[in-house]
Amino acid sequence: MTRQPAFHQVENAPSGSRRERVRQATSREIKEIARRHLTAHGASGVSLRAIAREMGMTAPGLYRYFASLNDLLEALQAELFAELGAAVDAAEAAQPEPDTDGRLLAALRAVRAWGLANRPEFALLFGPAGTPPASSPEESPAAEAGQRFASTFVALFDRLIAEGRFTVPDEPEASPALCAQLDAFASLTGFSGDRASAGAVRVLLSCWVRFYGIVCMEVFQHLGFVSDDMEALFEAELRDLAAGLGVAYRPPEAG
DSSP, X not given: OOOOOSSOOOTTOOTTOHHHHXXXXXXXXXXXXXXXXXXXXXXXXXXXXXXXXXXXXXXXXXXXXXXXXXXXXXXXXHHHHHHHHHHHHHHHHXXXXXXXXXXXXXXXXXXXXXXXXXXXXXXXXXXXXXXXXXXXXXXXXXXXXHHHHHHHHHHHHHHHHHTTOSOOOOOOOOOHHXXXXXXXXXXXXXXXXXXXXXXXXXXXXXXXXXXHHHHHHHHTTTTXXXXXXXXXXXXXXXXXXXXXXXXXXXXXXXX
């Protein structure tokens, strides 16, 4: 069966027409309600039937805007990635442009701050509640938005290599399975170019796993038995992670 597109265009509706503006407004309202339900009940609590009931529509009527619940959640993921990316970009831009160290630290802290302030949304993006991928990455607006989010960190990592902050390991002797995983990670994050060697990709992936792990443990409250506030542990891990990349650590109060 041919996969229907996430958004069905209204035939013969010129861009900017009243009909199209109404359609866009309805799509926005659907996603706003879906996010409220996500926040209140988690991804499993989002349903087209409940959204339609709140909007005074029939469930089949929503299919004019989203072909399935999965398409709606993918569209919501794309918007959340954009929101997270905007928070990261704002934090990075608040630091002087030449200050690679400050920009990286600010960007990483912004991810943690957004995750703690938006736990259900973070789970939809990065947790097991995330939606299944589309039939190919090119068809997924969420995958494209995720790559735009990753591009900030890829660019900063590339700058570190260009500045000679750390020694990029030689091409690792890796199994075919690991090589495939490194290639997939580089492709999904958009890490390419002369400096995107297998060794560099391996370092970037290891850094992401370490950072992602500590943030997830806190956002999903897997370390609640230790403390409700894991900032001290996060900063200790961030210090070690920064040291391995040749980045001069500065505590948050130092900007």
